Amino acid sequence: LRTRDIIIMVILAVALAYFLKPVIDLLEKIPSPFGERGRRILTTIVAMAGTVGLMVVLIMVIIKPLSAEFLNLVELNREWAEQVPDKFEEFQERYEHLISPEALDTINEKLGEWGAAILEWHAEMLKGVVLSGRYLIGLVLIPILAFYFLTDSRSLREGSARLIPAEARDTYHAMLSDMDEVMDNYIRTQLMIALGTGIATALTLYLAGVRVYLTFGIMAGVFNLVLIVGPIVAGIPICGITLLQSGWIAMLVVLGVFLLIQAVGGQVIAPKLLSGGAKLHPVVIIISLLIGAELFGVIGLFIAVPVVAALRVGVLHYRAYVGAEGSPADGND
Structure with a gap:
């Protein structure tokens, strides 16, 4: 490997x-x-x-049914x-x-x-x-x-802490705790939203008379894990297949429901469940996705944002630690 x-x-x-x-x-x-x-x-x-x-x-x-849909x-x-x-x-x-x-x-x-x-x-x-x-x-x-x-998460954490200078271990443990919270909230929230998106999309397509509703429902849920870009990538073929099978009106209804699902998931549910450290600027998210795709391919699209969110927490703790260490020295000058 x-x-x-x-x-x-x-x-x-x-x-x-x-x-x-x-x-x-x-x-x-x-x-x-x-x-x-x-x-x-x-x-x-x-x-x-x-x-x-x-x-x-x-x-x-x-x-x-999935084989039949393929x-x-x-x-x-x-x-x-x-x-x-x-x-x-x-x-x-x-x-x-x-x-x-x-x-x-x-x-x-x-x-x-x-x-x-x-x-x-x-x-x-x-x-x-x-x-x-x-x-x-x-x-x-x-x-x-x-x-x-x-x-063995506790022993792994304690073992890695031995590599850190004693005076920085409290900051290190606080950083790991915040990273743990960010990753836990992000992964759990995104999986919940993806599951809800997949089910709601599949049900909408089924009611619209689309024959491959299960396939595109699963695709909508999976691609929803890729922030910003994923829903767009999934929405294009979903609207296209609905247009061809059920006509313009059904396509517009499906598009409206799909946008509503994204709005509820992204603007209502996610902000209530995600901790502050997991909230990244859209530009940072897009750049993270580009780098993740370049380094790790398709899987990089799914793992880029949580990794960057965790790194952001680490950088914030490091800056706070360096600032705290520098304050006494600045005061003595």
Whole structure:
């Protein structure tokens, strides 16, 4: 495995640990004859086994309809290629008095280019996700690393603190606690919003008569984990497939509901659940996504923002520590 793959595995293991942490903390409240460490190990094993079991059940439940939808999607791509010119001609007939012929020709040409580019881009994204499954060793090591992060986090923290000068250890522990809070809140919040987005989008598409509602619902939920850019990337094919299958009115309804879902998740739920350290400026988020994609590919899009949020907390604590250390010296001069 390359260094990049190892870093990705560690970050995904940390994300899995934060995902399971609330469940494990809840299970630990159940009385047991084991000691504190034994209870932690047992509850971690139970939580991991339960998560794996739930994932297996979900896969078994959705694999058949999902497979059927993928076959439908192949057929729909052919229909799309045939219907796009007709849809554009219909649009042209309705609004030709508002747009010049030269502009219509340009739009027609660009629509073909953009449509091909979007389909090719989504195909490459899907290919990248599928090919990432070849790292079978990662699928084994990620839960193992997450297990140790969950059961030995205290010893790992204390061991790393020994590398820090004694006078800076209090600041170091405070920094780790704040990082822990930021990561915990961010991952839990984004997963909740992604799940809600996926379910709401799938239900909306189903009611709109879209045949591949499950596939695009899952895609909407997954891409919602990529802040700012993800919903746009997911929204384009969702609106396109709705337009082709159910018409303009259904497409506008789906677009309106999709925008409402994003507004509720991004402007109402997230600010209430995210701690201050996880709130980043949109420009910082976009730059983080670009760097994450360049360094780690598709997975980098998902891990960039929480990593930058944690680093921001570290920088703030470092600046506060340096400022506190410098204050007495400044006062003595």
